[in-house]
Amino acid sequence: xxGVDLIFKVAAIGIVVAVLNMLLVRAGRxxxxxxxxxxxxxxxxxxxxxxxxxxxxxxxxVFGL
Numbered sequence: 773x774x775g776v777d778l779i780f781k782v783a784a785i786g787i788v789v790a791v792l793n794m795l796l797v798r799a800g801r802x803x804x805x806x807x808x809x810x811x812x813x814x815x816x817x818x819x820x821x822x823x824x825x826x827x828x829x830x831x832x833x834v835f836g837l
Contacts (some may be wrong), residue, residue, distance in 0.1 A: 778823060782816050789813075 780819035789812030831837075 785812055785816055
C-alpha cells in the first residue's frame with residue numbers, strides 16, 4: 773500500500789467516526805459515541821501497525837538481518 777493510500781484510508785475512517793460520533797452525541801448516546809471513537813482509533817492503529825511491520829520486514833531484508 774502506498775503512502776497516499778494509507779493517508780486516504782486513515783482520513784476516511786476518521787471522517788466516518790467523526791460523523792457517527794456527532795450523530796450519537798446529538799441523540800444523547802454519549803457512551804456509544806465514545807465506544808465508536810475508541811473502535812475507530814483501534815482500527816486505525818491496526819492499519820498503521822501492519823504498515824510498520826511491513827517497514828521492519830523491508831529493513832531486515834535490506835540489511836540482511
